[in-house]
Amino acid sequence: SEYTTIVTETRGRVGWITLNRPEALNALNSTLAAELAAAAVAFDRDEEVGAIVVTGSERAFAAGADIKEMAGKSARDMSVDNPFAPLEDFARVRTPVVAAVAGYALGGGCELAMMCDIILAADTAVFGQPEIDLGVIPGIGGTQRLARAIGYYKAAELVLTGRRMAADEAERAGLVSRVVPAADLLAEAGAVADRIASRSLPVAYAAKQALRASQETTAAEGLRLERTIFASLFALDDQKEGMSAFAEKRAPEFRHR
Numbered sequence: 194s195e196y197t198t199i200v201t202e203t204r205g206r207v208g209w210i211t212l213n214r215p216e217a218l219n220a221l222n223s224t225l226a227a228e229l230a231a232a233a234v235a236f237d238r239d240e241e242v243g244a245i246v247v248t249g250s251e252r253a254f255a256a257g258a259d260i261k262e263m264a265g266k267s268a269r270d271m272s273v274d275n276p277f278a279p280l281e282d283f284a285r286v287r288t289p290v291v292a293a294v295a296g297y298a299l300g301g302g303c304e305l306a307m308m309c310d311i312i313l314a315a316d317t318a319v320f321g322q323p324e325i326d327l328g329v330i331p332g333i334g335g336t337q338r339l340a341r342a343i344g345y346y347k348a349a350e351l352v353l354t355g356r357r358m359a360a361d362e363a364e365r366a367g368l369v370s371r372v373v374p375a376a377d378l379l380a381e382a383g384a385v386a387d388r389i390a391s392r393s394l395p396v397a398y399a400a401k402q403a404l405r406a407s408q409e410t411t412a413a414e415g416l417r418l419e420r421t422i423f424a425s426l427f428a429l430d431d432q433k434e435g436m437s438a439f440a441e442k443r444a445p446e447f448r449h450r
C-alpha cells in the first residue's frame with residue numbers, strides 16, 4: 194500500500210487497519226494520524242466495506258501520541274497546525290469501527306480506541322491516560338469520552354493520577370465490551386466485524402449515527418433523532434426485506450449498500 198505507518202487490507206466485507214510503527218509502540222505521529230484517517234475515510238466510501246477493524250501489535254495498540262515529535266511544539270503548533278486534526282475525520286466515519294486492543298492503549302492510544310464503536314481487548318491490554326505525567330492532559334477526547342464511558346469519578350481518578358487499568362478492570366468499568374485470550378483477539382474482532390458487515394449497510398450507518406447522538410447531545414434531542422431515523426428506515430428495501438424474511442421464516446437478504 195501507499196502508507197508507511199499503517200497496513201490496510203480488505204477481508205470479505207471488512208476493512209482492516211493495522212498500526213505499524215513497531216519501533217515506537219505505534220505512537221501516533223502526524224503521519225500516522227493522517228494515514229489512519231485517510232484509510233478509514235477510504236473504507237467508509239467503499240460500498241464493499243461494511244465494518245472496519247483497527248488494531249496494533251501484540252505489544253501495543255498504541256502507546257500514545259508521539260512524545261518525541263510533540264515535545265518541541267508550541268501552543269500555536271498544537272492548535273493552528275494541530276497534527277491530530279485528521280483524527281476528527283476518523284472519529285466521524287459512518288461505518289462501524291471495532292478496536293482490537295492488545296498491549297498498551299495509553300494516552301492517544303486509549304483515545305483512539307474510544308473513537309471506535311466497539312472495543313475488544315486481549316487479556317494483555319492495558320488502558321490509561323498518563324498525560325498528567327508529561328505535564329499535559331488528554332487532548333483528543335480522553336477527558337470527554339472516558340468520563341462518558343466509565344463515569345466521571347473513575348475517569349477523574351485515571352486522568353488525574355495517570356494510573357493504568359488492565360483489561361479486566363476496563364471490562365468491568367464498561368470501556369471494553371469483551372476480554373478474550375490474546376491469541377483469539379483478531380479472530381474475535383473479525384467475527385464481530387463480519388457479523389456487522391453482513392447486515393444492511395445503511396441500517397448500520399443509521400444505528401451508529403443514533404448511538405453517537407447519545408454521546409454528543411441531550412437525551413431529548415437524541416430521542417428525537419432516533420425516532421426520525423427509525424421512521425426513515427421504512428423507506429428502504431432492507432426494512433421490507435428484513436421484516437418479510439421474519440414472517441416467511443427465512444434468512445433476510447440485505448443489499449449491503
Ligand code: HXC
Binds near residue numbers: 220259260299300331
Ligand atoms: C514516542 C514512544 C512512545 C510515545 C513508546 N515509545 N511510547 N515514542 N511516543 N508515546 C518508544 C520508546 O521511546 C522506545 O523507543 C520504544 O517506543 C519502546 O518503548 P519502551 O519505553 O522502551 O518500552 P517499555 O519499557 O516496554 O515501556 C512501554 C511503555 C512506555 C510503558 C508504553 O513506552 C511508555 O510509558 N510510553 C509512553 C506512554 C505515554 O505517556 N503515552 C501518552 C503520550 S501523550 P526507543 O527508541 O527508546 O527504543 C498523549 C497525548 C494525546 O498521548 C493527546 C494529543 C493531542
